[in-house]
Amino acid sequence: NAGVTQTPKFQVLKTGQSMTLQCAQDMNHEYMSWYRQDPGMGLRLIHYSVGAGITDQGEVPNGYNVSRSTTEDFPLRLLSAAPSQTSVYFCASSYTNRYEQYFGPGTRLTVT
Amino acid sequence: AQSVTQPDIHITVSEGASLELRCNYSYGATPYLFWYVQSPGQGLQLLLKYFSGDTLVQGIKGFEAEFKRSQSSFNLRKPSVHWSDAAEYFCAVGSNTGNQFYFGTGTSLTVIP
Numbered sequence: 595n596a597g598v599t600q601t602p603k604f605q606v607l608k609t610g611q612s613m614t615l616q617c618a619q620d621m622n623h624e625y626m627s628w629y630r631q632d633p634g635m636g637l638r639l640i641h642y643s644v645g646a647g648i649t650d651q652g653e654v655p656n657g658y659n660v661s662r663s664t665t666e667d668f669p670l671r672l673l674s675a676a677p678s679q680t681s682v683y684f685c686a687s688s689y690t691n692r693y694e695q696y697f698g699p700g701t702r703l704t705v706t
Numbered sequence: 707a708q709s710v711t712q713p714d715i716h717i718t719v720s721e722g723a724s725l726e727l728r729c730n731y732s733y734g735a736t737p738y739l740f741w742y743v744q745s746p747g748q749g750l751q752l753l754l755k756y757f758s759g760d761t762l763v764q765g766i767k768g769f770e771a772e773f774k775r776s777q778s779s780f781n782l783r784k785p786s787v788h789w790s791d792a793a794e795y796f797c798a799v800g801s802n803t804g805n806q807f808y809f810g811t812g813t814s815l816t817v818i819p
């Protein structure tokens with residue numbers, strides 16, 4: 595039982611490049627979410643999904659896309675990377691938004 | 707809208723001293739409440755949670771928290787802090803209205819010898 599996995603652990607992008615952060619869970623959780631963490635800002639919700647085929651925006655969705663084709667996977671796409679997207683990104687999953695969220699180890703992204 | 711407030715951005719305590727981290731929430735119904743810890747460079751680990759019942763809940767690593775409905779608070783406590791407790795602590799609330807899970811902005815704990 596791997597829990598929540600994220601790849602890559604580290605990534606450096608140039609401004610304007612695109613990439614996908616991968617997130618997978620093996621706990622059959624319906625609820626999955628993406629957060630970014632910046633110093634002094636806590637965790638800010640980017641996008642979330644309440645089940646396969648259903649996604650919605652969180653607090654800071656601009657510049658990011660998500661899709662949820664399977665229960666297990668919830669990738670986060672950066673369409674055209676900007677320095678303001680330099681951050682640590684965490685994926686989380688849970689049965690619903692009401693219960694404890696299980697977090698992946700994070701992806702540290704730097705955009706130059 | 708639901709919200710979670712952690713009024714202390716940073717706290718410094720001496721090793722062996724007691725600790726209390728404050729958390730206030732804004733929520734209409736009985737909330738599901740959580741405390742997470744994040745060590746430097748690591749992900750978030752669940753310390754404890756409150757759903758219902760006994761308002762004093764025990765967690766891992768010797769932490770406990772008390773739910774006080776009248777004060778809309780869920781403060782985290784530890785009787786004697788260890789140097790390894792230095793970390794960032796996040797309070798969070800799960801909502802049954804809407805679809806989001808809400809985090810506070812965190813409290814950074816420094817432990818001095």
